[in-house]
Amino acid sequence: MWHYKAPLRDMRFVLEHWLQAPAAWSEQPAFTDLDLPLALQVLEEAARFSSGVLAPLNASGDRQGCSWHNGEVTTPDGFADAYQAYVEGGWPALACDPAHGGQGLPQLLDAALQEMLYASNHGWAMYTGIAHGAYLCLDAHAPQSLKERYLPAIVSGEILPTMCLTEPQAGSDVGLLRCHAEPQDDGSYRLTGSKLFISGGEHDLTADILHLVLARLPDAPAGTRGISLFLVPKRLDDGTRNAVRCDGIEHKMGIKGSATCSLSFNGAQGWLIGEADRGLAALFVMMNSARLYVGLQGLGHAEAASQNALDYARERRQMRAPGRPEGVAAAPADPIHYHPAMRLALLRLRTVSQGLRVIGYWGAHLLDQAEYANSEPARQQATRLAGLLTPVIKAFFTDQGFYLASEALQVFGGYGYIGEYGIEQTLRDSRIAMIYEGSNEIQANDLLLRKVLGDGSVALGELLALFEQEASAGGEYADQLSALSAKLRFLVSGIFNHAEGDAEYPYRIAGDFLHLLGWALLAYAWARSARLANALLANDPWYQEKLDSAAFFFSYLMPEIELRIARIDTARAPLTFLD
Known part of the structure; x- marks a missing residue:
């Protein structure tokens, strides 16, 4: 019953009109050969792969899960063949440097690809999800010999990387980790220790796996200042197995097609990355990319949930709707998408998911601009804005992915709670994204304490200037956007003042502030979308849906902003300590 079709028309609107990405590409030497038709062709091929290859494996992969035997992991039926198709399609190389065998396309197109992969099969996409971030990390910090040895293999898909941070006693507090590394005479290191919750730590998709491992050197300082990064392959260059073993896999609530592994390093050979x-x-260097990708998981779940809920609601007939549209014949029972409660849910699903797409793709576009914009000031501003948006994309998107999956399940009623309709898997799969890659509470602290208070709200001020620039362009919602910017400036000034006398205050309100900024970004996304759609409507009635969604946002969802402001204003009293 569950299905997925990539929303290519909406993706085109974001790329072509909202971001005006083709114009930016034409001015940057790295992308001068890329135009809109080529970009759309890439997205069409990605849609065929996602809908035709991955989506049919989603439910079966969830039912079968992974299996572990004597240190080896077998992925669900069809996963390995799907990965080979992924490699043959050149998808691992999409946004990588041609110097390493990549296609040299923007991270913006890779973000659209990632949305499709996660929407169609989150469990499978976990194996490939860290590859680009690991590529960026090695490209920036690995010695030249390791770059030459491993970057082409990552780009070609011959090797899949992992990120090995978490230990039993060190979850979010990385400074507590105990895994240690001993230097060797040949310049390598021997790593000993245990890691858990390692996505793709062992599998049968590639013969080799490349582990990026955090560990301590002898006499390293305590805490996070004494942590080093090492590259530890599953297989050494002579083909022998390195001393890395998968001790077992977790039995999880969701993403059951993804092998979540416990790994032991027993004097495994590795090499230092960076200092x-x-x-x-x-x-x-990989965090902005990795957290963007996790945020896109939330978008993917929201989009898939929206599609499936709407299709079900059009078919399911229950009672007579009080607000049946004109021209629809009376019947003993109407499709439930005519009922007001269901319309509210379905419009929220559509409006939020499309708004998230705008902001998520903008975040990826900013990463491209941070690297390729033609002037240093433009690159620096893009870097600041990308840093500001990253925790919002990771946390707000994944919160919304889970919430919207739950709301979509409600549309299905009792059928949503059983397995054959698929929406319960979407709900289960979506929940983990709120926890890993830095929990959403940590993202909120990072946003308010480091990205806003920590830089004197410079980046936030630049973001609000963009709000004001959009408001000055006119449009139906210009006044609301202008007033919102003024409210945010005033609010942040008050946060600065109150934090001086109450050091815990920013931590108490960080979650609400992140959600406030998330909803504010959606207001910006829909104000701009409405202005652009209104100019395009005369030649294409498709844009009427954009205007309808914008109207729904500003009528029904905008009050979310006032709620968060009120909660921030009233959170002045200290919290009671619990015994």
């Missing part, structure tokens, strides 16, 4: 004791700095 000693600065592993987090080396790893940071």
Whole structure:
């Protein structure tokens, strides 16, 4: 019953009109050969792969799951063949440098690809999801010899990487990790310790797996300042197995097609990446990419949930709707999408998911601009804005992915709770994204304390200037957007003032502030979308849906902003400690 069709028309609207990406590509030497028709062709091929190859494996992969035997992991039937098709399609190389065998396309197109992969089969996409971030990390920090050895293999899909951070006693507090590395005479290191919750730590998709491992050198400082990053392959160059073993896999609530592994390193040979004791700095280069991808998981779940809920609601007949549209004949029972409660749910699903797409793709576009914009000031501003948006994309998107999957399940009623309709899997799969890659609470702290208060709200000020620039362009919602910007400026000024006398205050309101900024970004997305759609409507009635969604946002969803502002304003009293 569950299905997925990539929303190519909406993706085109975001790329062509909202972001005006083709104009930016034409001015950047790295992308001068890329135009809109070629970009759309890439997305069409990605849609065929996602809908035709991955989506049919989604339910079966969930039912079968992975199996572990004596240190080896077998993925669900069809997963390995799907990965070979992925490799043969050249998808691992999409946004990688041609110098390493890549196609040199923007991260923006890779973001659209990732949305499709996660929407069609989250469990499968976990194996490939970290590859681009690992590629960026090695490209920035690995010694030349390791770049030459491993980057082409990642780009070609011959090797899949993992990220090995978490230990039993060190979850979000990475400074507590105990895995240690001993230097060897040949310049390598021997790593010993245990890691858990390692996605794709062992599998049968590739013969080799490349582990990026955080560990401590002898006499390293305590805490996060004493952590180094190492590259540890599953197989050494002579073909022998390295001393890395999968001790078991987790039995999980969702993404059951993804092997979540416990790994033990028993004197495994590895090589230092970046500087000693600065592993987090080396790893940071992949964080914007990795957290963007996790945010796109939330978008993918929201989109898939919206599609399936709407199709079900059009078919399911229950009672007579009080607001039946004109021209629809009376019947003993109407399709439930005529009922007001269901219309509210379905419009929320559509409006939020399309708004998230705008913001998520903008985040990817900013990463491209941070690297390729023609001036240093433009690159620096793109870097600041990408840093500001990243925790919002990761946390707000994944919160919405889970919430919207739950709302979609409600549309199905009792049928949504059983397996054959598929929406319960979407709900289960979506929940983990709120936890891993830095929990959403940590993202909220990062946003408010580091990205807003920590830089004197410079990046936020630049974002609000864009809100005001859009408001000055006119459009039906210009006044609302202008007023919103003024409210946010005033609110942040008050947060600065109150935080001076109450150091815990920013931590108490961080979650609400992140959601406030998420809804504010959606307001910006829909104000701009409505203005652009209104100019295009005369030649294409498709844009009427954009105007309808914008009207729904500003009538029904905009109050979410006032709710978050009120909660921030009233959170002045200290929290009671629990015994």
